[in-house]
Amino acid sequence: MKYYMPVRVFDEKDCVSYHAKDISALGKRALIVTGKKSAAINGSLKDVTDALRQNGTDYWIFSEVEENPSVETVFAARDRFISENIDFVIGIGGGSPMDAAKAIALVLKHPEADLEYLYDKSADPSALPVVCVPTTCGTGSEVTGVSVLTRHDKKTKISMVHRVYPALALIDGKYLKSAPHTLIVNSAVDALSHLYESVLNAKSDDYVRMTAEAGLKLWAECKDVLTGEKQADEQDYEKLMRASAFAGMSIAGSGTSLPHALSYILTYDLLLEHGKAVGYFLPGFMAEAPAIERDELLSLSGFDSIDDFISFINRVLGKQDIAQSELEKTCIAVASNQAKMKSASFEVDEKMLERIVYFRQKNGMP
Numbered sequence: 001m002k003y004y005m006p007v008r009v010f011d012e013k014d015c016v017s018y019h020a021k022d023i024s025a026l027g028k029r030a031l032i033v034t035g036k037k038s039a040a041i042n043g044s045l046k047d048v049t050d051a052l053r054q055n056g057t058d059y060w061i062f063s064e065v066e067e068n069p070s071v072e073t074v075f076a077a078r079d080r081f082i083s084e085n086i087d088f089v090i091g092i093g094g095g096s097p098m099d100a101a102k103a104i105a106l107v108l109k110h111p112e113a114d115l116e117y118l119y120d121k122s123a124d125p126s127a128l129p130v131v132c133v134p135t136t137c138g139t140g141s142e143v144t145g146v147s148v149l150t151r152h153d154k155k156t157k158i159s160m161v162h163r164v165y166p167a168l169a170l171i172d173g174k175y176l177k178s179a180p181h182t183l184i185v186n187s188a189v190d191a192l193s194h195l196y197e198s199v200l201n202a203k204s205d206d207y208v209r210m211t212a213e214a215g216l217k218l219w220a221e222c223k224d225v226l227t228g229e230k231q232a233d234e235q236d237y238e239k240l241m242r243a244s245a246f247a248g249m250s251i252a253g254s255g256t257s258l259p260h261a262l263s264y265i266l267t268y269d270l271l272l273e274h275g276k277a278v279g280y281f282l283p284g285f286m287a288e289a290p291a292i293e294r295d296e297l298l299s300l301s302g303f304d305s306i307d308d309f310i311s312f313i314n315r316v317l318g319k320q321d322i323a324q325s326e327l328e329k330t331c332i333a334v335a336s337n338q339a340k341m342k343s344a345s346f347e348v349d350e351k352m353l354e355r356i357v358y359f360r361q362k363n364g365m366p
């Protein structure tokens, strides 16, 4: 077994301001990578720029990261800022800007890098230092080395092979306050899926279970916020963010499994949000998992039974109309990928994969 989580994590209110010096210690010239709007709305961008100004660190802003960032966006950022002699990169937002920031930090360090470089296991994986400031509660990207990027040429999302762990993760629940409820729900379902998939994973071990268990307990305490039965308070936002970080640590150890593998084509073809796409396959995956382990996971996350869990997913994610042809395409793609078929802790054959994919349809779920 091995446990590798080389990220300095500060998880506290106003941590960007408190750790302004730690950010600026990474260099004199920073590139901030964000999505188009939310970092400005939730105050995280202002906190970061204030922190940089306070210590005399120059900065540039690249705010063009789209949902499910493409490799083209990564190289566009590199080409625009390569002449600025950037020392480090700050990713602010959900998984998209943070994943893009990691890949941009890699290709800024290697100006000669082309598309193949991202997938060349023999290439130098060193990157500029990265700071991550998460503003959603799903990805956990702030504590993983993973960068998932859209490949339009392959019509899906693929992780780059290099691991770029952030030097610093600054986690502050206050950035969730202005997030729409649906974004919080979709992110939290993604985090839950990370927690389940990391444990029900061929690569799971005691270290993965340790972080997953901590994440599941925190997640369970916020369930009522997700169903709308409770108005979220400051502590709920903190717990949701922390559960997401624990979920990130869990998948950093083991990787994800079938719900994520199945989700990527749906996200690409239907522009379905990541959490929704993953959540579509999660009930089927949990229904097929060995009962003892599954029920323990469900219980840790506050569900009495698989039926209780399924009704929760239906309630928070609502109706999802996915065309039969799309499900068939997804099923065929994953069935032909041996690494993905073997990613679960239990044996999955083609028949079982079909049951997972068509679970919602077969069970008359919306």
Ligand SMILES: [Fe+2]
Residues within 6 Å of the ligand: 138, 139, 190, 194, 260, 274, 278
């Ligand atoms: Fe995910």
